[in-house]
Amino acid sequence: MASSIIEPKSFIRLLPSSIGIAILAVSLFPEISHADESGVSYWLPGRFSSLAATPQVPGWSMAEVYYHTSVSAFGNLAAAREIQVGRIPANINVDLNLRLNAQADLVLLNPTYTFATPVLGGQLAIGVTGLFGRSAATIDGTLTAAVGPFAVTRMGSIGDSITSVGDLYPQATLKWNAGVHNFMTYLTGDIPVGAYSPTRLANLGIGHAAIDGGGGYTYFNPQAGHEFSVVGGFTYNFKNQDTQYQNGIDFHVDWGASQFLSKQIFVGLVGYAYQQITDDFGQHPILGGFRSRVLGVGPQIGYLFPVGDMQGYLNLKGYGEFANENRPAGWNTWLTFSISPMAPSAGAPIRRMVTK
Structure with missing residues (x-):
């Protein structure tokens, strides 16, 4: 892709399974508020990184990404998952001491x-990303539900996994070059056609549409081999009609810095910051505004290398997450292979088609 591969953010949802009588009791109430789509945003941080704003070689390109993530969460976020699948109404007092664990292995084209x-x-570029893979999650811990003087407590575990296809993610970018300075703007979104059920813990679709836009900058000096990129944007989430829940507006910044060691190899750092800036609509009262951060x-x-008369590219990057709030955190890795038209000259290793 011209600047990035879209990564599904819906890698973790969980399936309703019983934690005994406590879940049975609260599941008798069909009308509920749901939790921040379980702390999962449309935007998956890390989507952009190095060379994000540099113009590309015209023509068709294809990128494939293997993505793995392993995350966990406690407190309100695990409670949000339990509320989503357990159907906990506002008139029931709930005390949850829970741990959420989730993993995903995805292939993106x-x-x-x-x-x-x-x-x-x-320079205009248009693309679309589809995905296939497996997502799994479990919740372990204790749930206590009380209605008036009656209370019931159960300890246990619930889990779910799914192997299927995800949503579609179209994207358009427009890029400008001025010497070592490069600028871009982008527009992307979510077409909710992937595997999704509001009663599952694990999904590969998010159950609602979203639109995201922003801009970025890349400094790239091919003579010195120095590079730095930063891309920021906002996400507007449409209402999930199955849950009547609507995520708030998100703000996100992705960045990458690298040093070319030769015309073919570079090393560097990548990072991101994600902050939800408005409250969710339809959340359970015990969760408050449920704004996410990580x-x-x-x-x-x-590594860049020739593939016939085309250019091949391999990239491996990984993130460790911290300072999370109302969102799972852990680590994730990306292994990217792309093939794209070769640059007209065999000069510096500048233009590649993906930043994963």
Whole structure:
């Protein structure tokens, strides 16, 4: 893809399974508020990184990404998952001491076409990402539910997994170059056609549409091999009609810094910051505004090589997450292979089609 591979953020949801009588008791109430779509945002942090704003070689490109994540959460976030699948109504007092664990292994495919004819003085690229993979999650702990003087407590575990296809993620970018300075704007979103059920703990779709837009900057000096990129944007989430829940507006920043060691190899750092800036609508009262936050940072290495008359590219990057709030945190890794048109000259290792 011209600047990034879209990564599904819906890697963790969980399936309703019983934690004994406590779940049975609260499941008798069909009308509920749901929790922040379980702390999962449309935007998956880390989507952009190094060389994000550099113009690309016109023509078709194809990128494939293997993505693995392992995360956990406690407190309100685990409670949010329990509320989603357990159908806990507002008139029941709930005390949850729970731990959420989730993993996902996904393969993403992203064909992109970069136009040679300038648009508004910049370079236009349009692509779409689809995904296939497996998501799994478990909740362990204790749940206590009380209605008036009656209370019931159960300890146990619930879990779910799914192997299927996810949503579609179209994206358009427009990029401009001015020497070592590069600028971009982008528009992307979610078409909710993937595997999704509001009564499952694990999904590969998010159950609602979303639209996201923003801009970015890349400094790239091919002579010195220095590079730094930063991309920021906002997400607007549409209402999930199955749950009558609507996530708030999200703000996110992705960045990458690298140093080319040769014309083919570079190393560097990547990072991100994600902050929800408005409250969710439809959340359970015990969760409040349920705004999510997470930070991440980690290493990366990239390798460029010829594939016939095309350019091949391999990249491995990983993030460790911290400072999370109302969102799972852990670690994730990306292994990317892309193939794209070769640059006209065999100069510095500048243009590649993905930043994963």
